[in-house]
Amino acid sequence: MIDAAGTPTAAKLRSRRERLRRRTLRMLALFYVLMLLPLVADAHGERAQMPQLRMSTVHWFDIEVSTTRLDVNDEIVVKGSFMPSRFWPEHVESIEGTAFLNIGVPGPSFVRLDSRVNGVPMIRSTRFMRGELYHFEMRLKARKPGRYHVHPLINVKGTGPIIGPGRWVEVGGNAADFRLEATTLLGQKIDLEHYGFANAAWWSLFWFVFGLSWFVYWLLECPIVIPRFKRRDELGVDADQMITKADRRFAFIYLTLTLSFIVGGYQYAQASYPITTPLQTGRVNVPPAERPAPTVKVEMVEARYRIPGRSFRIELKVTNSGNSAVTVGELAAGNLRFVNAAVSKVVPADEDDLVAADSLRVENGPVQPSETRNIVIYADDAMWETQRMTTMIKSPDANVAAMLFFYGADGERHIVEIGGPMIPVFG
Amino acid sequence: MAQDAPAAPAPTRTAVATSAEQRRAYIQFDLLIIPLIVLLFMGIFSFHFALLVGDWDYWVDWRDRRWWPLVTPLALSVLPGVFGYLLWDRLRLPVAGTLTILCLTFASWVSRYLNFHLFADFPMNMVWPSTYIALGLIFDCILLLSRSFFVTGLFGGFLFGLLVYPLNWPLLAPFQVPVELHGTMLTVADLLGYEYVRTAIPEYVRKIEQSTLRTFGEAVTPLTAVFAGFLNILNTWFWMWIGYLGAKSVWLRKIT
Numbered sequence: 001m002i003d004a005a006g007t008p009t010a011a012k013l014r015s016r017r018e019r020l021r022r023r024t025l026r027m028l029a030l031f032y033v034l035m036l037l038p039l040v041a042d043a044h045g046e047r048a049q050m051p052q053l054r055m056s057t058v059h060w061f062d063i064e065v066s067t068t069r070l071d072v073n074d075e076i077v078v079k080g081s082f083m084p085s086r087f088w089p090e091h092v093e094s095i096e097g098t099a100f101l102n103i104g105v106p107g108p109s110f111v112r113l114d115s116r117v118n119g120v121p122m123i124r125s126t127r128f129m130r131g132e133l134y135h136f137e138m139r140l141k142a143r144k145p146g147r148y149h150v151h152p153l154i155n156v157k158g159t160g161p162i163i164g165p166g167r168w169v170e171v172g173g174n175a176a177d178f179r180l181e182a183t184t185l186l187g188q189k190i191d192l193e194h195y196g197f198a199n200a201a202w203w204s205l206f207w208f209v210f211g212l213s214w215f216v217y218w219l220l221e222c223p224i225v226i227p228r229f230k231r232r233d234e235l236g237v238d239a240d241q242m243i244t245k246a247d248r249r250f251a252f253i254y255l256t257l258t259l260s261f262i263v264g265g266y267q268y269a270q271a272s273y274p275i276t277t278p279l280q281t282g283r284v285n286v287p288p289a290e291r292p293a294p295t296v297k298v299e300m301v302e303a304r305y306r307i308p309g310r311s312f313r314i315e316l317k318v319t320n321s322g323n324s325a326v327t328v329g330e331l332a333a334g335n336l337r338f339v340n341a342a343v344s345k346v347v348p349a350d351e352d353d354l355v356a357a358d359s360l361r362v363e364n365g366p367v368q369p370s371e372t373r374n375i376v377i378y379a380d381d382a383m384w385e386t387q388r389m390t391t392m393i394k395s396p397d398a399n400v401a402a403m404l405f406f407y408g409a410d411g412e413r414h415i416v417e418i419g420g421p422m423i424p425v426f427g
Numbered sequence: 428m429a430q431d432a433p434a435a436p437a438p439t440r441t442a443v444a445t446s447a448e449q450r451r452a453y454i455q456f457d458l459l460i461i462p463l464i465v466l467l468f469m470g471i472f473s474f475h476f477a478l479l480v481g482d483w484d485y486w487v488d489w490r491d492r493r494w495w496p497l498v499t500p501l502a503l504s505v506l507p508g509v510f511g512y513l514l515w516d517r518l519r520l521p522v523a524g525t526l527t528i529l530c531l532t533f534a535s536w537v538s539r540y541l542n543f544h545l546f547a548d549f550p551m552n553m554v555w556p557s558t559y560i561a562l563g564l565i566f567d568c569i570l571l572l573s574r575s576f577f578v579t580g581l582f583g584g585f586l587f588g589l590l591v592y593p594l595n596w597p598l599l600a601p602f603q604v605p606v607e608l609h610g611t612m613l614t615v616a617d618l619l620g621y622e623y624v625r626t627a628i629p630e631y632v633r634k635i636e637q638s639t640l641r642t643f644g645e646a647v648t649p650l651t652a653v654f655a656g657f658l659n660i661l662n663t664w665f666w667m668w669i670g671y672l673g674a675k676s677v678w679l680r681k682i683t
């Protein structure tokens with residue numbers, strides 16, 4: 001190859017320089033990616049979390065997006081329900097401490113116009129009680145075109161993000177068209193994309209130039225480093241002679257100017273913005289959703305996970321105090337949904353919706369009104385494996401939790417959480 | 428680097444014989460060493476600042492009245508202290524305060540623009556860096572006028588802490604105008620923080636002033652400023668002492 005290039009040394013040199021350039025670029029790119037990883041990586045931690053953490057922290061269900069295709073400036077509503085698990089692991093900081101309803105999207109590709117839980121605005125952080133039911137709703141406005149896997153999530157202080165099911169949303173249009181406005185309490189209409197920036201940039205530039213001029217003043221006597229180093233050494237204790245009268249006068253003027261600009265700038269800002277408030281924070285309280293007294297009571301008798309068959313067998317003791325026969329239509333664990341096709345029809349929302357539409361078998365049939373009976377359910381699907389739920393057998397705390405959706409003959413849905421120890425079956 | 432040094436073919440000593448040639452060699456040394464120092468300051472300072480101040484300087488909705496003006500001067504005085512001592516002691520140059528902070532400022536702007544704005548898509552008005560250059564100027568001017576590390580630590584250190592907030596107020600004030608959102612009063616900065624989604628930075632991680640029952644309520648800003656000033660006197664002296672230890676160390680003596 002070198003021969004073909006004609007002048008081997010020049011070509012080699014060029015290729016070496018090229019390689020160096022490419023390596024530098026790659027290093028730079030890597031550096032930026034590493035710097036930003038914490039900002040973007042969170043959006044797709046869905047399979048990375050420990051199965052126990054996914055199963056027994058927050059149960060998400062009935063997730064809906066108002067649209068899957070929209071343009072910049074269009075709005076989308078993400079809503080659904082969640083229930084913090086009663087089996088929340090002891091070693092994980094509780095959602096009853098501090099929590100914040102959030103949305104998992106890469107950076108501000110959407111802006112959040114409103115987010116509520118049980119009707120209460122979630123601008124601030126709050127707490128959610130275990131075993132209680134909450135309905136959330138988030139209104140977002142598309143800002144950047146792209147295809148996003150949008151997840152509702154709850155950040156729990158000390159624990160991290162608890163991610164809900166994702167939905168693919170495609171945003172078209174032009175990012176430059178994005179507009180976001182607000183009106184201050186003083187009646188001023190502001191453009192949130194740019195408000196205040198020109199002013200901040202102007203002041204920054206002013207101080208930068210002013211500071212630079214101080215440095216340049218000392219650079220002007222160039223060369224400075226070696227000559228000053230030598231003089232300083234020669235003069236010894238008298239080195240202060242190196243500072244001339246002109247230097248002192250210059251410094252005095254600069255000090256006076258600097259202090260005046262600070263004081264002047266402060267007074268100017270006070271006069272321009274006489275009304276300001278400190279940053280706002282604090283906690284809000286969200287009352288749990290009211291529910292009728294449950295008519296289906298469930299006790300988990302035994303849970304065994306058969307590894308070769310990717311099959312979960314759960315024995316349940318069900319008491320039905322309602323007026324119509326009930327049967328299990330769905331088992332939901334760690335954002336995976338195992339559906340009993342005989343009872344409930346669920347169509348996956350998109351290719352990454354974690355629904356196994358016909359994967360739940362129920363033995364020993366419907367539970368009649370005022371009856372207590374043991375039933376057995378089997379949740380068999382490769383999803384246990386592909387979604388890395390099987391690593392639950394490697395946990396030091398082999399407990400599971402799941403939501404059961406019972407359906408009555410009258411069409412009513414009953415939501416019950418079960419949980420307890422899990423025993424793996426290896427053969 | 429050795430090949431680049433101008434005096435390399437100088438075993439005969441003729442290369443630096445005339446003063447004009449010596450001058451040229453000194454200028455070349457400056458041209459080599461000063462950009463290197465600038466790059467070094469940019470690297471060290473932005474890393475150190477990201478580590479200690481980080482989010483307080485990244486986001487406009489973190490610049491509160493209590494923690495930001497307290498943490499910032501303590502972290503900001505390190506390089507001016509150490510290199511202020513070194514450059515004054517060895518070269519009688521009162522530029523370290525201004526130069527280190529100029530370097531930090533430049534690196535911050537580049538990083539906010541490239542990383543936070545272009546790459547992560549946050550609007551610039553949410554992620555602009557604060558300005559601190561005036562503090563470096565004050566430090567350098569006091570050092571020059573007093574010719575004393577003690578006095579510079581006392582007044583320079585104090586003003587460093589005292590003035591962070593008033594210096595930045597002309598930039599920050601527009602963002603602390605109140606707005607209303609769904610029945611809650613917020614500042615414009617809070618509104619930006621809420622609307623521009625940060626998945627990994629939930630509201631509760633902000634270390635900002637919380638409401639207290641203390642009677643000082645009204646005077647949070649001046650109290651924090653004075654407290655930060657006093658604390659920063661000791662802090663500046665400490666870092667100058669580190670500079671003194673550095674100046675004594677072998678690697679610097681070897682150059683002489």
Ligand SMILES: [Cu+2]
Pocket residue numbers: 043044046149150151166
């Ligand atoms: Cu996803």
